[in-house]
Amino acid sequence: MKSDILSAIGKKLRNVRKEKGLSLAEVARKSGITAGLLSKIENFRTMPSLPVLYKISEALEEPLSELVKPVDNEPESSYTIIRKGEGEIELRYDSKGLTYEKLMSQIIHNHPVKVVTVTVQPGVFRKPLANDSYELVYMLEGEIIYGLLDEEVHLKQGDTLYFNGQIPHSLKNPGDQSAILFKTYFMNSGD
Secondary structure: OOOOHHHHHHHHHHHHHHHOOOOHHHHHHHHOOOHHHHHHHHOOOOOOOHHHHHHHHHHHOOOHHHHOOOOOOOOOOOOOOOOOOOOEEEOOOOOOOEEEEEEEEEEEOOEEEEEEEEEEOOOOEEEEEOOOEEEEEEEEEOEEEEEEOOEEEEEEOOOEEEEEOOOOEEEEOOOOOOEEEEEEEEEOOOO
């Protein structure tokens, strides 16, 4: 399956960083960016500008050309299918109690798009955070409360929410069962 090119770059950055025994904070300090931004790039939650990517390559002492080298040469298929359980679990330091399963991330008509399912454990509250995307959320199971600016938006099974992810947003599962969301991130370009 030909997909996940930008996601693969983020994964490659993380792998090189770990192979060299460097923490997020060390690479961030050496590159002059924040650890939060580096984490977002590694997890394909934002798309870095070329100057930011270059700074990261210098901090890692790895040629930029190696970091962005195509990761596969498979021919493009006319469709993509992700079977149950084939998604990739993403580790996120800022979202304890939430499990992100990446189903796909691709460039569609020159725009990066990422699709995940998110399982939110009962009673979990995730503090407000922001990202460089617009988000479309569809509730598959359970109940969630999104905090957007000064509002609380209650979502139940079958509800859909679309919002600008650059607005800090919190997430809370007030129920006694896990909630499952289907999310699509429409990524902004730049840093």
